[in-house]
Amino acid sequence: MTRHEAITILGELPADIGDGLEALREDLRALGSQMRQDPELRTLHDTERVHFMSFFIVDPEPDVGPGYVALEVNWDGAAGDLYEHLARKAQGVLGRLFSRCRNYPREGGVRDLERFLRAHNRGADAYYLGTPDRSVQQIKTERELRKKAAAKLEEIGWRNTAGHTFRELQRRLPESAGPPPTRSLRVRWSLRRGGFAKMAGASARAGLWVLVFVLGITGLIDLAVRVSLELGAPRPDESSVASLIAWLRAHPLGALIVALAPSAYALLFVFPWWRETPRQLAGKGTRILLGVLRRKLQSWAWRTTLIVGLVGVCPRLFGILHPLIADALTLLGGVLVVVAVGGLTLATFGRVLASLLTPLAAAGWAYLLVHAPQAPVFASEVETIAMAVLSVGVGGLFALATLAVAFAVIHVAWGATAGWLATPVLAMLWVLLFLSNWESPLRLLLYWSVVLLAFLLLAAVEAALFMLAIRRAEEREGNQEASWDLEHLDEVQRHEDHVYQNHLVNVSTIKGKPGTAAHRLRVATLRGVLRAVALAAWVMFNRGDLGGIKSIHFARFLILPDQRRLLFLSNYDDAFGSYLGDFTNVVGVTAVWGNTVSFPRPLFLLWGGIRDEQRFKAFGRRIQRETLGWYSAYHDLSVQDVDGATALRVSLSREVSTAPVGSQPTRIWGGDPMSEAECDEALRSV
């Protein structure tokens, strides 16, 4: 997996810079125009580890904060490598950028420079990647692959069906497909798109599976005992677990079933994760057979388990009410088992075997019913164990869910470190709680509910108090009208729309006078929101879209060290207006910029604001700063182009039989990329 590092080196300008600021700006503008020609910068690009790079000046503002020179790099690998490279091979560039800054080691050696860079890298408070898991090299390789594929397609000429064309393409591009994608990428690509609803759905499914699993095992144990009784074994001693185990020892068949059942189920549950049987493990025929088997088992696993579980457990549970209910349920279970056996064999092995097996299953069950009409009685300890297993299954999931929520809340409120430290502690508390109450699952559930309720209540009260405070602050604020300064607009627009990608630097001022409660509230809120954004970017939006926006390569928020200003940097596709227009559909944006001055007035932090589209864009322009230098390693590619090329590679590296014929080949001709030379030309004209 490729590690990305978001590096933001901020050099603080001295207060007495005065006229030197304009000279510095002019010099950096000149350096920026040499982005692809300057020999030192070229050595940096040649590392093939820089996705995007920019530098710019944050102007000093009286009563707000000092000026900064900033260098933004999106880097493959560890930040230390970049420091080392800059300090060794780009001292001239570093000097031009930072020599006016405080603490810059003007006469220092390589080590001092590295130390300066390390000390001044502020990283990001929230960081988003639109094309995760791909290095610069991989993106470039895949771009070439796509070009080749397009050229080959022209050769092949689309005379055949898409499937045929695709196989032809695979045949002709053996070397270009390269190594199969990394595992983490494959998992991500095979997972459905993120989003809380989907995640909740997935955990609910997982919970159901665990429940079914537990039911299944209990049912099987029940069945094993019945079978053993039929085979002449004496009724097990009910008094203790030890005697039950002794009974199992004495009757190997029962023991075997009891032991096999969980293993078989475990296998069934593990199976779905083997999405494809690796090529090197088996021949084609075996793979196909395995594939069929796997699919059948998968589709039937949870259904059969549920049936067996219901058959095994329900009569035991509800039989307490009346023995007739137990009998009725056993009968019903029998019907279900027969149907299941019949269906499964029919689907897997065909009609002949099914017509043999189904009556056999029915007869077997009827025999059991007649000869052992009474439900076997377990030892009270066994009962307890079964209930404990149940409570571990259900309760464990419940505990996991509360831990996840707690982690998210603590992360947002106090930061990532606090989240990572507190969560294990909470987990231990859960374990303790469980250990002290495991024999009484009902009580355990009660505890859990009480804790959860208290937690929710507390959160609700706090949220309400917080929202009231925010709303009061919002009401005091006026609404900035939309206005534009044409000179400033010309300055920033001069750098825009030369190629398909654009770069954005925004500096907004956090609301409230420093030292007042209003300011503290805003800074705290902003920190929390940014942590939430970072968490969401990590957990949910890791598949190339940020709340539906598919045009961001890399973006970051950073609160400047003066605590008064918020920096936003983005490398995005298409136009400013289109990009900010996309933002109007994302609620979270208001929660961030709503804490800064002159943003259209929000309503309860989350609403309003951003939906005032024209004023929001005017705000966006007002806080925009000039990008003095900008480099993109692949400015001919949109995020969708990058994804498309990866998708092409993934499908080309797959087995022929599973290649997604149909839509994919028609999409191979994505974006005829500009040549490097054309891009250079376009950018030079800035």
Next chain:
Amino acid sequence: MPLPEPHDIQRLILRGYRERPVTSYLLMRVTDAAAARTWIGRLAEATAEANRLADEDARQLDAHLARAPALIGTAHPAWRREDNDRVRGLRLMLAFTHRGLERLGLPAQVLETFIPEFRQGMTAPHRSRVLGDVGSEAPENWRWGSDDSPVDMLCAVFAGSHGELESTRLDATLGLRGAGLEVFERIGARLSFTEPFGFADGLSQPRIEGAGTARVAPMTRWDNSLPAGEFLLGHRNAYEQLPVSPYALQEPPGPGVLPRVPGQRDRWDFGRNGSFIAMRQLSQDVEGFRRFTEGQARRDLGDRAGGASEQTLRDAEERVGARMVGRWRSGTPLELAPEWDDPTHRTENDFAYAKEDREGARCPIGAHVRRSNPRDSRTDEAIGVTPEVAMERVNHHRILRRSRVYPAKPGEDGETGIVFLAYNTNLERQFEFVQQSWSPNAHVDALPDARDPMLPGAEGADNTMTVQRQTLATRMRGLSEFVKMRGGAYFFMPGLRALAHLAGIS
């Protein structure tokens, strides 16, 4: 809810003067601001008088209309009788560039409150990149509208007959002599339901809510009606906000007093009931287009082209053109009739793409009509964008077109083309967005082609157009430039009161 002040709105934005099929677009420069203001004032006054009479007594209006040789058309309902009535007199639409307003003496304070796109104008360097006006299409190669040939004012004259628009007669009718206005370009044009390449045009206009122009059947597949604020300042837009509108800080004296900005005590709305116009004169190479479709038809037929009948060739040619446009010549959408024209769907506009045609097998993704209005194409259920949401987002980028075809008489010598007028209240979000993010985009929807085949493009580039099909895609190559920019500008079309205010400036 109907629009509250129809008499204040210049009519063209709501209804396109079908009863007056001949047009002359007079592009003017102000030479004497005071005289020009007087001229505008006289027109505005006569029109206001007609509005007043219409409110009181229809018969008096008739008499007034008979006397007035030219009036600014307004959306006053009484005037709607003109649609079917005997046509009398000329109807005008007046609009101004930022430069024009400045030269007419609009105070700097008001000028600064306009949206930046309008203030910078269509030829600002950044805007040229946005609109694709680069290379051979750059403003310096335009006939009008560039910095060398700036325009202050547009007066579009709509008439019933060619004779009325003959230049000396027209100038006399309008009283332009001594009006302080220099007409430096006249574009004669005509109403036509097909554009010069021969395709039916103007079929998918958005409907303005409250404008009462619902002559089309309600849509079932998509929603084509938009809040008035998308096209008229002073009304709520698709974000339920009032679009940014120019205002005066000083109470205006004199006639046609401006309304107050809602919720503001000390601001007077100069923009109310006005709209921004993106005007572009585009010349079309009809012969070149025909040559291309014919050549492409032969390439498509491949080996069969040699022995093909005239009819087969003609059909193939029609198909090439239809795939570039997205509709057949008759107007039938490819979406409904992908292989053969089916004239029963001729004016059909009730169709969408997401359900049946995600991949562009019926209507190519890069076709002109699909690029300039993707409807629900951008549906992506995985990230919560249902067809309805996709449609709603697309509707943030709609424009209202009032285009006419030039020259005024079909078959006249010289070039042919279209005078494209697009109304919108937010140039960046509407006209420029379509022009920048949709028409020339090669990076979304895996579109391989750099631009809309029916719009101006860079000369000499290897232009392509991909036709996605059910299982395979073909690619047209060598599309030359069929459309060229001749001139263009951003105008502001004020409401009647704002016109009177402008005229009353001292």
